[in-house]
Amino acid sequence: MEFEFLTPLSESFIAHINEFSVQELGSKVVFHTKDQFPEIEKINIAIIGVLDNRGDKSAVLDVNLDPIRKQLYAMFPGNWDASIADLGDIIAGDSIEDTYFALRKVAATLIKNKVIPIVIGGSQDLTYALYRAYDDLEQMVNLVSIDSKFDFGKENESVLASSFLTKIIIDEPNNLFNYCNIGYQTYYNSQEEIDLIEKLFFDGYRLGQISNNISLAEPVFRDADIVSLDLNSVKSSDSGNFISFEPNGFNGKEICSLSRYAGISDKVSMFGLFNHNNSLQESVLIAQIIWYFIEGYHYRSNEYPFGSRESYIKFIVPIEEETLVFYKSDKTDRWWIEIPFVTNGNNKLKRNTLLPCSYEEYIGACNQELPERWWKAQRKNIV
DSSP states (O other), rough: OGGGEOOOOOHHHHHHHTTSSSSSGHHEEEEOOSSSSOOGGGSSEEEEEOOOOTTTTTTTOOOOOHHHHHHHHTSSOSOOOEEEEEEEEOOOOOSHHHHHHHHHHHHHHHHHHHHHEEOOOOTHHHHHHHHHGGGTTOOOEEEEEEEESSSOOOTSSOOOOOTTHHHHSSSSSSEEEEEEEEEEEESSSSSSHHHHHHHTTOEEEHHHHHHGGGGGGHHHHHSEEEEEEEEEGHHHHOOOTHHHHHTBOOOOOHHHHHHHHHHHOOOOOOEEEOOOOOOOHHHHHHHHHHHHHHHHHOOOOOOOOOSSSSSEEEEEEEETTTEEEEEETTTTTOEEEOOOOOHHHHHHHOOOEEEEOOOHHHHHHHTTTTOOHHHHHHHHOOO
């Protein structure tokens, strides 16, 4: 069974949690102990640790996730009705491919049971294993990475935290429909990489764009299946990471806002946090990021693609030689734009009929400005 890859939490950790008050989150979470394993059919969110950072060549310490858990479970939950379980850890395999295999199997079983894994790593190349977990579901996958870098590498290079995206793009079966980077810093990425993002019709948002208007990220998360967060995208003055010093990046408030956007998305089915440096300071921030994701999950509204668009307000906007069709939710005031798909025999694409967008993009279309994300999505369908 896939869950045999998971090791229970230590008795000393469980004893620590048992000292928490009934109001704290730790008293409301079901834990994997040596005596019991949580009933999967009764939970909505599963927290998993992966104790393998071999993909990060700069990592010098073993992964220790207990400080994160202690910080998280000492917090007070909101008015949540989600059932949460901590399934313990996947320990490093004999090879990093063994770790990928274990994580892929565990993650695939959880999402098949409609349980959202929150994966705490470990190095960010573990995102590749999360992506491969969707192979059996026969669906296209949208990946959003909160990262200062695009993580491209050479085709024959081993999978690393800094190059896993290349393997995702190249390996068969290719289920990647869209990749979006949020928060890249131009001086960390070559012009060839930036050009490649455009050539593949992927999306990238610079750090300054998102910091100036963080709501730009909300429609991106609304269309994501996997969200992968590189903790090096947070500036060191806010994360406490002075091992790999980052003078620029998201601040604590911004990264928690992005996490809440990911949680509130009806479509996000996997959330990963990677490249933790094992410091107590960063553990506090990670715990708060996870708290905000769960908070966002509580406010999911089950809109498109899970709800019907019949109750939405429809807006038709003629622009140049196109006629754009927008939909506005009467429940949340969120916006979508219709993508006219070409029949190409690929049934896996047929679910992507509406693309999340912003009110500003609707106003832009009214002013005869073609939304860039709409154009890219249509090009991916035609090419």
